[in-house]
Amino acid sequence: MEPTAELDALCGLPLNYDPRAAPVDGVAAGHWHVDSAVAVVGAEPPGPPLPDGAWARACLLVERYEFSDPSIMRAFYRRDDELLGRDMLLEGRFAGLRFYLGVRVTSVVDETRGTGEESERVWGWSYQTLRGHLEEGRLSYEVVKDLTSGAVSFRVSGYSRRAPLPNPVIRAGFQVFGRWTQKRFYGAVLRRLRDLVAAAERGEPPPPLTLLADGVVLAPSGARSSPWERVLPDSRHPGR
Secondary structure, eight states, X not given: OOHHHHHHHHTTOOBSSOGGGSOSTTOXXXXXXXXXXXXXXXXXXXXXXXXXXXXXXXXXXXXXXXXXXXXXXXEEEETTXXXXXXXXXXXXXXXXXXXXXXXXXXXXXXXXXXXXXXXEEEEEEEEEEBTTOSEEEEEEEEEEEETTTOEEEEEEEEEEEEOOOOOHHHHHHHHHHHHHHHXXXXXXXXXXXXXXXXXXXXXXXXXXXXXXXXXXXEESTTOOOOTTOEEOOOTTSTTO
């Protein structure tokens, strides 16, 4: 797999679903799953986030996709691309197999929500699935500071459903293991970001970016391919 060429192939690809058919107000409908998971990953004094505190450190790690467990999901993207509009090639990993999945960052949030004791500072982003992805849907990652308590949390939320899959082997595998792997991913990213923020607060520097050719980043940092892995045919090109 040549990540530069695969990233170039994502440019201009449409979403693989109609967002107007997506769940409204977090209520599942039809075959959609609606998910939300949150965990405290650090703490600061009450009030606005500190310039070099847990919230700022978590935001940097989330922007770089360092929170992902590389045994489940890795990502390729261009270092110089703006976050909003960034195309990302995700590499899903299961039982020695790899699945390449295109997504695009379609929303970035940077705001204070609520008032008084309910106020919180929020930064994060969302991506939506592109044509050829095994799923249809949207996933959001938000770093949240409770301005009253000082607690810093990582919130993952989204909606998804299985995309039409022409390959019967992939379709059967997704029906059996897809939802289980999805839930495993949510738990893993919450734990990993908590551990990375704790390491930063102990004075450990953030991991250096893993850069490939042409400014392509492989995230999380330090991720490497294993020679024994097989690569399944790209679902954008059935039968290839």
